[in-house]
Amino acid sequence: MEFDFLNKNVLVTGSSRGLGRAIAQRFAGSGARVVIHYHKNRQAAEETLADLPGGPHLLVQADVSDPTSVERMVDTVLSATGRIHVLVNNAGIFEEYPMLELTYEQWQEKWERTIRTNLLGPANTSFCLIQHMKKQGGGKIVNISSRGAFRGEPGEPAYGASKAGLNSLSQSMAVALAPYNVFIYVVTPGFIDTDMTAKMLSGPEGDAIRGQSPLGRVAQPEEVARTVVFLASEGTDYLTGCIVDVNGASYLRS
Ligand code: NAP
Numbered sequence: 001m002e003f004d005f006l007n008k009n010v011l012v013t014g015s016s017r018g019l020g021r022a023i024a025q026r027f028a029g030s031g032a033r034v035v036i037h038y039h040k041n042r043q044a045a046e047e048t049l050a051d052l053p054g055g056p057h058l059l060v061q062a063d064v065s066d067p068t069s070v071e072r073m074v075d076t077v078l079s080a081t082g083r084i085h086v087l088v089n090n091a092g093i094f095e096e097y098p099m100l101e102l103t104y105e106q107w108q109e110k111w112e113r114t115i116r117t118n119l120l121g122p123a124n125t126s127f128c129l130i131q132h133m134k135k136q137g138g139g140k141i142v143n144i145s146s147r148g149a150f151r152g153e154p155g156e157p158a159y160g161a162s163k164a165g166l167n168s169l170s171q172s173m174a175v176a177l178a179p180y181n182v183f184i185y186v187v188t189p190g191f192i193d194t195d196m197t198a199k200m201l202s203g204p205e206g207d208a209i210r211g212q213s214p215l216g217r218v219a220q221p222e223e224v225a226r227t228v229v230f231l232a233s234e235g236t237d238y239l240t241g242c243i244v245d246v247n248g249a250s251y252l253r254s
Contacts, residue, residue, distance in 0.1 A: 002030065002229075003030045003229055003230070003233040003234075004030065004031060004233075004234070005027055005030040005031045005032035005085075005086075005229075005232075005233075006031035006032075007031075008031070008032045008033070008085040008086060009032065009033045009034075009035065009081040009082075009083055009084050009085055009086075010024075010027045010032045010033070010034050010035065010084070010085065010086040010087075010088065010232070011034075011035040011037065011060075011077055011084050011086070011087050011088070011129075012024045012027070012034060012035070012036065012037065012088040012090055013037045013062075013064055013087075013088065013089055013090050013091035013121070013122075013125060014037065014038070014039070014064075014090045014091025014092065015034070015036045015037055015038070015045070015048060015088075015090065016036065016037075016038035016039075016041045016042075016044040016045035016048055017041065017044045017048070017194070017195060018192075018194035018195055018196060018221060019090055019144065019189070019192055019194055019221045019224055019225065020037075020088070020090040020091065021044075021048045021221070022220075022221035022222045022224070022225040023088055023090060023221075023224075023225040023228050023229070024036055024048060024052065025048075025051065025052060025222075025225070026222070026225045026226065026228075026229045027086070027229060027232075028052040028053050028054050028055070028057060029053055029054075030229060031054060032054075032086070033054075033055065033056065033057060033058075033081065034052060034055075034057045034058075035057070035058045035059075035060055035077050035080075035081070035084075036048050036049045036052075036057060036058065036059050036060070037059075037060050037061070037062060037073065037091065038059075038060075038061055039061070039062070039063055039064070039091065042061070045059055045061075046059065058077070058080055058081070060073050060076055060077055061073075064091045064117060064121030064122075064124070064125060065113065065116035065117040065120065065121055066116075067120070067124050070121065070124045070125050070128060071124075071128055073125075074125065074128035074129055075128075078132060083132070083136050084129055084132070084133070084139065085139055085140065086139065086140045086141075086142070086232045087125065087126065087129055087139070087140075087141045087142070088141075088142045088143075088144065088228060088232070089121065089122035089125055089126065089141065089142070089143045089144060089166075090144040091117070091121060092117060092118045092121075092144065092162075092196075093113065093114060093117045093118065093159075094156055094159050094196050095110060095113070095114065095156060095159070096155045096156050096200075097110060097155070097156065098155075099154075099155075099157065110158055111158045114156075114158035114159055114162050115158060115161070115162050115165070117162075118159065118162035118163065118166065119162045119165045119166055119169070122143055122166055122169070123169055126141055126169075126173065129141075130173075130177060130180075130182055133177075133180070133181075133182045134177075134180040134182060137181060138180065138181025138182055138183075139181070139182050139183075140182070140183050140184075140185070140231070140232045140236075141170075141173070141182070141183070141184045141185070142184075142185045142186075142187060142228050142231050142232055143166050143167075143169075143170045143184070143185070143186045143187070144187055144189070144228070145163040145166045145167050145170075145186050145187065145188045145243070146159070146160075146163040146188055146189060147188050147189065147190045147245065147247045147250065147251050148160040148163055149163035149164040149166070149167050149188060150164075150188070150251065150253055151251045163188070166186070167186055167188070167243055170184045170185070170186045170241070170243075171184075171186075171241050171243075174240045174241035175241065178240055181237075183236070183237055183239075183240040184240055184241065185231040185232075185236070185239060185240065185241075185242055185244070186242065186243040186244065187224065187227055187228055187231070187243075187244050187246060188243055188244065188245050188246070188247070189219060189224045189245075189246045189247060190212065190213065190218070190219065190245075190246070190247030190248055190250045190251065191209055191210075191212070191213075191218035191219065191250070192218060192219045192220070192221055192224055193218050193219065193220055193221065194221060197209075197218070201218065212248075212250040212251075213247070213248030213249060213250040214248070214249050215248045215249070217248070218248075219246060219247075219248060223246065224246050227244055227246050231244065
């Protein structure tokens with residue numbers, strides 16, 4: 001085992017499929033007890049759960065854009081496990097739209113849904129857990145952001161803004177919570193081969209997207225999952241507040 005998560009409980013939001021599934025698999029492969037979370041796709045979540053090594057693992061449903069649903073999820077998870085050592089805020093949405101063709105009402109709907117899911121979801125899930133983490137001696141939170149936070153998202157400005165907000169939230173929390181041994185990390189992937197990007201990658205823009213990286217391809221979910229598990233592992237306390245790019249040199253910043 002590369003990392004040892006024996007006797008550690010890990011909640012991965014949006015782990016029914018895509019990146020979240022790969023993260024859940026890697027944690028379970030490192031000995032963790034994993035809570036698989038889904039929104040609507042119970043069947044995919046059950047398949048993910050059935051494929052995990054070790055266990056016993058758990059399954060939980062919640063809409064992260066709904067604060068009441070988030071609170072219920074955290075209560076359920078804590079009463080089943082007693083403690084969450086690692087939270088990965090991974091659930092998210094990306095809805096492309098032609099900005100200039102939207103009505104004002106549509107524009108507001110897109111912003112509301114995206115900010116509620118991608119920014120308020122992680123903020124609320126973290127809030128519900130951090131008091132417990134503090135009481136129980138510490139914890140780690142890894143937030144899945146995006147390259148779009150830096151590079152902009154002309155086809156989905158609310159998405160870019162939600163992820164830039166998530167970066168800022170993470171860094172504020174890192175400073176506020178380090179005295180309680182609660183450490184916060186951000187991963188900012190470029191394109192990953194998941195359902196979220198399937199249409200774009202198989203369409204006319206697919207080659208141009210792959211060409212954004214000098215590797216000539218997009219990331220596989222497992223490549224991003226590796227970094228997430230590393231950040232949540234022992235010995236990374238001093239990395240708190242970091243933002244780690246996993247984008248195949250498709251966007252460089254210094
Ligand atoms: P995905 O394949 O579309 O999966 C999205 C996951 O989020 C699913 O598990 C889904 O649950 C869950 N979800 C969506 N809306 C939710 C809600 N309102 N409440 C609770 N769960 C919800 O996406 P992905 O590509 O794996 O993306 C995972 C994360 O990586 C996201 O935060 C995304 O922004 C980020 N990211 C992705 C890429 C990329 O290229 N794919 C690049 C950079 C960052 P159900 O299955 O139940 O619907």
